[in-house]
Amino acid sequence: MAERMTGAEMVIQALADQGVEHIFGYPGGAALPIYDALFQQDDVQHILVRHEQGATHMAEGYARSTGRPGVVLVTSGPGATNAVTGLTDALMDSIPMVCITAQVPTTLIGTDGFQECDTVGITRSCTKYNYLVKRVEDLPRIMHEAFLIATTGRPGPVVVDIPKDIQFALGDYYKPDLETLRHQSYRPQMDGDADAIEAAVDLMLKAERPIFYTGGGVINAGPQASEHLRELAELTGFPVTSTLMGLGAFPASNPQWMGMLGMHGTYEANLAMHDCDVMINIGARFDDRITGRVDAFSPNSRKIHVDIDPSSINKVVRVDVPVIGDCERVLAEMVRVWRSKTNQPRSEAIAPWWKQIDKWRAVNSLGYKNSDTVIKPQYAIERLYEATKKQGKEVFITTEVGQHQMWAAQHFHFDQPNHWMTSGGLGTMGYGLPAAVGVQVAHPDALVIDIAGEASVQMTMQELSTAVQYRLPVKIFILNNERMGMVRQWQDLLHGSRYAHSYSESLPDFVKLAEAYGGKGIRCENPAELDAAIAEMLDYDGPVLFDVIVEKDENCLPMIPSGKPHNEIILPDTANIGDIIDEKGRALV
């Protein structure tokens, strides 16, 4: 049944019909009719951010922690351009997002009108799809199609650009039949090809040195996918590693867990990837942070690759058995086919492999030298992890980008999917604080912590004000090394320790800053006082900015440097990382 309403009302009605409870936004001239419609209803709650980039990261945190799309509403011109970083971030990490941008009236488009920008042009390459709505009749269909495209197949951000006159225009609202949408061309393949799955299982049944290499696709496919992964791992007895984006899909507490792989992954995960004979990639994309030198990447393995995006197959690494489909469905099928062929794990056949893995594990590649006088960043995360386990609350971790992010991935352990949000593909400093706010909006009773760096957190610091306004008790755990630590580490490694602009000559007093925003500030620099300070942070019912003063020049290890294959990883004992990379490695661009 069609109902007569304005375009602005259609937007809100479509959101309500999509089951959207929260949107993150910031008003402006061109968006005012939609804001007016928002004002007159109670279905959709609006969270007022402090910067549109913050809104996009909040939507990402919201989406990743719930499996539902994050929704953003911004005005034309600067509102839309400020959203670009978060849209790109969501595209790179396959996060479902619908971003509604207001536009100047259709009659002004192309005249360089006030706060006009070519939003669909600017966002064409940083969205999965985008629309400029030119007729109010199209609006209901476009709104619903936007949600369909954002959430299905390989998820991603979709922009709907709505000129102000279309927001005012009257039209008939209807819920379109998804089968009759405009884009008949959009048909993501969900089920994996049966023969390919069979071939994959046959390879796995003959494997002697197998490894599961899992990624964000498992998380995106929903919690059931993680269940199937656990079952398949149990059935096969194979070791499991994961990318940064996939942490939590397989429990870190499981003995088959090898830790994260890649540039800062564990020794055992990277060596097992290098030496394996069968690699089973589920929902990961052979990113360059994972493969290192492609020509030296896992040279002797047969590779299975499960991905919902056909263009991910053979993009970087040639694979032997591609399976295009949704990770959840393909994993379920793999479990079924495996079961139909055997009722035994391959424990005996792969026992020597596990023995080898245990030797690698004994290297303890995440080890570090602790100190009584200064807080080591790894120690801070370990203590935080221990303290949060005792809270009896659901715990969500977000991060910024840098060394602290990698240490969080290494030393905080995840047993559940959707509890770890980080900017992987784009590596966006400033992601973590707003993402934490978004997670907390979706999970008001959970413990949400942003593990931050003092440089990154200043990029979107103002969202602390949003947290205070909505009483969102996010904890921002800053590992303050007074350095852009990751940049400093690269300068040591590759640029003769010439620290060009990689430190902060002036940092704010984070305690006072927290108080100025209406939150709580804590500072700690003594390892002996750390536990008590963490307890104080966790006990406080409100947003906390916790300034942990840590060792300034700690390196994030292990590390696979430029120009080196996986088996030439730098381990923590190495004293001077400046001597590790040879001329040839340095010259690689």
Place this chain on the structure above:
Amino acid sequence: MNAHLQPTGSAYFITKETQEIERHTLSVLVDNEPGILARVVGLFSARGYNIESLTVSETEHGRRLSRITVVVTATPRTLVQIKLQLERLVPVHKVHDLTSEGASLERELALIKVAGSGDHRAETLRLADAFRAQIVDATVESFVFEVTGKPSKIDSFIALMTPLGLVEVVRTGLAAISRGPQGM
């Protein structure tokens, strides 16, 4: 030590391309909607693919479908990526690599303006006849010819016209279709 004397390191790795570059004609069936061409062309520029020629026109008015014919040069590996990346675009229905899928027909149309008098004019007409070029406009001092054929035929015709008073050329770019009964 001077920074500029040191080789700079990087977080990235480049492996040398080992495959040969090939020239392929792709046929892309798309929804004819605003921005579709920008989407396709943007994909090529964003991912560093080379376009040699591109033609586009609506081919099924009822269903508002357009057919884009694009000639690309790339390694076989990149060609597969180009096809998959194109198929990933929401309004793209199908992509066919006509070059690797077997026999196909390729045609182009050109309008060619030649000015001259006397002997040149006679020679121009003789050659035009040999190439089956149609005269679509004529004045006492000029002709406009319409030529269709393979791009190589048009190239040859233009080369012959150059010394005879070639003024300007406009070409449609390639239209291509597979041979045999099967459609896209």
